[in-house]
Amino acid sequence: MIVVMKLEATPEQIAAVEKRLEAMGYSSHLIQGVERIVIGAVGDKKHEGASSLSLLPGVEKLVPVMAPYKLVSREVKSEKSRVDLGCGVVFGGEEVVVMAGPCAVEDEAGLFEVAEKVAAAGGKVLRGGAFKPRTSPYSFQGLEEDGLKLLAEAREQTGLKIVTEVINPQDVELLSAYADLIQVGARNMQNFALLRELGRQPRPVLLKRGLSATIEEWLMAAEYILAEGNYNVILCERGIRTFESYTRNTLDISAVPLVNRLSHLPVVVDPSHSSGDRELVPALSKASVAAGADGLLIEVHPRPELAMCDGPQSLTPEDFARLMQELHVLAGVCGRTVRAPVPEGATRGE
Amino acid sequence: MIVVMKLEATPEQIAAVEKRLEAMGYSSHLIQGVERIVIGAVGDKKHEGASSLSLLPGVEKLVPVMAPYKLVSREVKSEKSRVDLGCGVVFGGEEVVVMAGPCAVEDEAGLFEVAEKVAAAGGKVLRGGAFKPRTSPYSFQGLEEDGLKLLAEAREQTGLKIVTEVINPQDVELLSAYADLIQVGARNMQNFALLRELGRQPRPVLLKRGLSATIEEWLMAAEYILAEGNYNVILCERGIRTFESYTRNTLDISAVPLVNRLSHLPVVVDPSHSSGDRELVPALSKASVAAGADGLLIEVHPRPELAMCDGPQSLTPEDFARLMQELHVLAGVCGRTVRAPVPEGATRGE
């Protein structure tokens, strides 16, 4: 930490800052600039309440030197982490893993139909919400445990893994009994009680970035889960809130290479929530793969125009299969792989 | 809802939209514009999945006509609501109620000292966090129930009401046993499980606006609480996230008169979190009263330079007393009241 003193700081004020730093366990190093004094504070751990130093007379401001995250950092672990859902579904390796499915689990027939088509198109994980966080208390809130059961059946039938969202710390145990990957939604990114609960169980966690979360805050939220002992965390960029209103959110594509530099955790992109507009999803999916994403989370609905939520951002299964074919080719020239769709009429011979 | 058709929409596409609207229970009204057709959809309730209409061929976009909130709206209840904490502490009346105290409850001596000074200065509610949502898992997370007990003792000694934050739905019952007013922090504004829990118990709730929540989303979050039966909700503007970095957040002062127009619920301001800078707190507090706020939530710490959190934005008790005197005078010319500080040495003869 660097303490920048005011132009008019007196020797007494400087001495007082040094004394206070010492009391906090820091050693201090004075730099006499042309105009003002700067004090380097050296110590081996972050001191609770260090920010209050800025209130000492003569202090202009504090400048932190180190990033606050540790366990999630590339400095601590330089090689990329792999999060393994089993059966060869691994995030953080060569494959760009595609997760797809409806916003919410609505009914059995629709879910099974979409699951089969997702699998045929090359998707490896089925998404679908059973507990839905909705802006309005009057909107459909999900089928809850019945939805989880349907997801589990769809897994049986298709071999897809399943990812679904948790919104209450009390439901973590239930979710972890059904899901292969537990999603934390954007609105809960700083629901610390929930994060801590997820850190104490072994299921991998998909942590969406908050609507207005900085990358640093997002990494700190992941740190909560790792700090409790669960290292199987995947980060998901899903668009941030800006002034632009033609899109639902603004996909921060830079977050992909940036998180890849700062952290060893896999990072995936949700192009559907990022844009809120299914016509943009193919371009954003391709951009994400080109930028180095480790996976994609795409909304697919058998009949988007009848969807109970997020219809406008859902692809049809046919659009999705076309996109998978394009992604398969694209990944090939980016040093990555995306599973290709099965040709119409054929079955996957794996 | 208005359905705007594309320039090139065909009569068949228009007919299909009308048919779909009918199936959803709307009656439809065509307006033939100079260039394009617009369809007015009339119906008595919001249809689940209406947004998917935008996917029908020939549709350009949908335009919602009505605000999504109901119970919190001035259209439903035109007179201002009063939220009564007992003993004459009422939000939404003539008085601008001042809540003050430390960011976190740290220890008994400090809390009691600040409580007495807050009461002497004219504050009516003591704030203090027992459960702290912190960006870092390594930061002080609060004294939990021990903190609640200290707050309750401070209430005994001073007659102040107490407000404290809940971060986990499981703790609602515990909090409601101690607090006079339960705070939902900015990060939990869309923690719907928590909101619903708070709606099912009778304690008044102070609902902070999320860091990047629109006013509409904030009112919808309040709607969650009212929809479960608890009408005692106070809204708290605490700054939104913008690109400006000289302040911690940007106080959206317009939210005060705007919420006063849209909703009957009382609205208060937290100038401390809004700015993150104690030197700005007096100006922002005065601006809030001048703009029509029903209350203030101000951080006061006996020794801000030693605070475990948020020291830089905490006033000293002396600064707070000075500010209260100014607010007392200011409120007087704004048709409102703020309780005046007791002169040094005197006691409040109420």
Next chain:
Amino acid sequence: MIVVMKLEATPEQIAAVEKRLEAMGYSSHLIQGVERIVIGAVGDKKHEGASSLSLLPGVEKLVPVMAPYKLVSREVKSEKSRVDLGCGVVFGGEEVVVMAGPCAVEDEAGLFEVAEKVAAAGGKVLRGGAFKPRTSPYSFQGLEEDGLKLLAEAREQTGLKIVTEVINPQDVELLSAYADLIQVGARNMQNFALLRELGRQPRPVLLKRGLSATIEEWLMAAEYILAEGNYNVILCERGIRTFESYTRNTLDISAVPLVNRLSHLPVVVDPSHSSGDRELVPALSKASVAAGADGLLIEVHPRPELAMCDGPQSLTPEDFARLMQELHVLAGVCGRTVRAPVPEGATRGE
């Protein structure tokens, strides 16, 4: 400037940074932290291209220590500046100077009517655009020099000073022949050719903050004008762009006390553009005075519902007079003054 080295920086890399700093005219001071090295660079001027130091091997990041603005800073000039338009119209003194009038000069009769009413209500400066920067090329672009002539006539008749906007460097001379105060609009805050032109002439300048300008950038824009020799600059906060869509912009009320701390220049507020909503203007005007603004810039139109631009944010003359009465009382308890309206039927006996 502080150079933070990477954890794994080698002694050779550190030596290379020191050598480079020396070549740039800095002396360097090493601080050996527990984990990493930090280098303080001391020198008496900002070096062109110093930011490129971040590219040297082993460098983690650079941390600037000093604010980039000089002439506008309180550190350089501690007492508040006064900008004097003549005839006792002074910004930066005890009086909160109110400027009011229509968005655009539309016609003689309307302008004269509003000018008289603004003067009667206590306003001291008449606003009105002759050159209008409009988002659409098809919108009314102003009466240009004819508009300036009407403003000058209105000044003759009422004794009000006039403020009007310049949008082209070529028009500065023309504007400065008519206006008492030349306004730079938000969209031109970083039109550096225009700023420099304004710095080379003596008329006072009202510099609006850009829609997404940080306070630092805004002060740097003012620095452009001062650096050319014109010290008569008034800063105008007019709302910044955020995600909130219920208001046209978000008034950053904190900017008022913050600019007052950082700079000696007077700072005023435009509550009309900040909100885009005339119903919010009274609350925001009062908040601005309470927060310490040195002036207000308010849109008033004789018949807002017929205005050619910005009707929705314009007060009627009657609303304006009522507001002035309230501001007059409010300023009184804030240690400031606002000129009171003349009672109906009377004339101002000054």
Next chain:
Amino acid sequence: MIVVMKLEATPEQIAAVEKRLEAMGYSSHLIQGVERIVIGAVGDKKHEGASSLSLLPGVEKLVPVMAPYKLVSREVKSEKSRVDLGCGVVFGGEEVVVMAGPCAVEDEAGLFEVAEKVAAAGGKVLRGGAFKPRTSPYSFQGLEEDGLKLLAEAREQTGLKIVTEVINPQDVELLSAYADLIQVGARNMQNFALLRELGRQPRPVLLKRGLSATIEEWLMAAEYILAEGNYNVILCERGIRTFESYTRNTLDISAVPLVNRLSHLPVVVDPSHSSGDRELVPALSKASVAAGADGLLIEVHPRPELAMCDGPQSLTPEDFARLMQELHVLAGVCGRTVRAPVPEGATRGE
């Protein structure tokens, strides 16, 4: 335009709105909803001051139905426009045209070196600023006409076209004598005097998006140029301002497919200003091509660590050549082309 009436609007108020619409040249169509009346206003042109309708008693709000841009719109011209700089350099066709070079023209040797390397790597246009808009008045402001001359010489030597920025309407003629493509920087996107001047001359214009400009405002700025007669406009996404501070700006990658849908104008991306970080430039360049960009504008400097401006975001020529090879391959699978680098030692045999 749709006029939404208040719940409590009276028949007289409704009649008054209808009368006013008629006076403005609209015909009005009433829709009686379950709760409130909505009026559709039909007319063949936008009425100056229509927004003031919102002030009539009983009006809740206005909802515009049509986008404000015309000439730039896909509805007016459905096929993609091509902007041709001559010698086969065409934006809007199959090729993704790469523009590269230093932030500012600094000296002859450096410029010629970089120009040759840009050409060898497959770039087709040389970028370089001669007039630099700088945040600080004390920073290097460019070589002005001397810089233009150097650019022209570099064009002679390499066959590259040149793009350079204009910041003052008075310089348009000068710039148009030297440049093949005239750039409008982000800060000048709404410098309407400049836009109009550029519309009156024939050189193609590269219009950067403003730091906080909505896509609609950006298209309206282009409309200014087209409305004056110059249809050769290329749009350039260069990052928008958000709360995220790890990057200089946030690249809005969605703008690429969105502008492609809304407008026929070519759209290119500047990954250097978007991120401010050269390590992110390759990923963002690839993402832009994958998302459908018609070109790229990339900062390349022979020795970034010595650059006078924007060093941290500049690639070395070697990095640039490597990136071009990757883009060449990537474009191939996206149905586009990027010119491949000449192998080391060879010359381009075109």
